[in-house]
Amino acid sequence: MASTDASADDTLDLHLPAEFVALYGRAGDAPGRGGDDLLGRIADWGPADTPAGVFHLAPVDLERDLPLIARWMNDPAVAAYWELTGPPSVTEDHVRAQLTGDGRSVPCLGVLDGVPMSYWEIYRADLDPLARYCGVRPQDTGLHLLIGEDADRGHGLGTTLIRAVTDLVLTSRPACTRVLAEPDVRNAPSVAAFLAAGYRHAAEVDLPGKRAALMIHERAPRESA
Template sequence: MDLGGSSPTLPGLRTIAAVPPPPVPRLDPPWSLRPVDPQGADLELVHAWMRAEHVAKYLRQPWSREQWREELTRQLQGAHELPCLLRRDTQPIMYLEIYRAAQDPVADCYPARPHDLGLHLAIGDRALVGMGIARTVLPRIIDALWRADPRCTCILVEPDVGNAAAIRTFLASGFEPRGEITLPNKTALLLTISRRQEDVSREPE
């Protein structure tokens, strides 16, 4: 499986542990990203979105409010995942998780480098689905992540193989398919996008 650049060796636990948590990418207006507040309005929004039929069908996380409070708190206290809300002006549009792939079960399916980043995303409002929002904003998020972490050379997504609309969006945004993989809760299509080789910030040997 060619993920761009030279063939990596599997990173050691010490190397992975030294990598900082996922960054918060800065987007140009009208778009913005910020970490989720695991209390109050943010919690209510994420809880409602994850119980929406079109989201629960593929993410399979229609948990209780308390489960989501615990999950978001756990993510924010760790170094593996960063839950965020994408807004257009002041309107929440999308739930987005940015994660370190080398610290995730997906690392069992491909040779993850320590700084690789993965994305989970969901547009919670059914009325906004199919309007091209993800195709518009995803390239902006990718560019912002390259800027936020110069040592990241690969960003990946792993949508459910049955989620044809999401797969089309990722392909249109420049991701390349790498094959089907088996994850704990789904069979997924692994897609990756690589930083241009001339922009790669080399890691020390």
């Protein structure tokens, strides 16, 4: 699996009233740096033991992480869906829009046994333009991701990490009952990875710039008790 795909412009173009941010997230903290935000403290979600090793999400630090993420974005297998090729400033603009936003989307590195090897965006699907195109529920949480290195793709690692991050979301966000993803329907490896991780293919949705496979993982009934 190379990637799912995303648009920071889409994720961040809904304006939230200050009263909403004050109620559901602490606007004075820095989203994406591990501070309280509309998703909780993602930096405190892990680590997770997986069959591939110990995994955790590390909110992006642009000064530290930009060269690596920009290199991944220029990999043709990633660029086909993320469309962020070019100089590092292209990736910087995409990531910075989230880091300076209200916390509804938090960019993270996925670190496996101490090695950064994937990029994730954890976002509030109920506050995303996705809600304009399909039914979402309050506190629904979405995932965008890419596996950075070609050597890590095609061996089931994507499925393992999707399962781990899904569990982290549901464990860390008790109010969240569903985790969503919307990979491009052409990205068959990504769709297959979500299916193998326990997601169901709920629908195909026409989003700006792509036709997406809406993937949904629901909290098991016993988890909601």
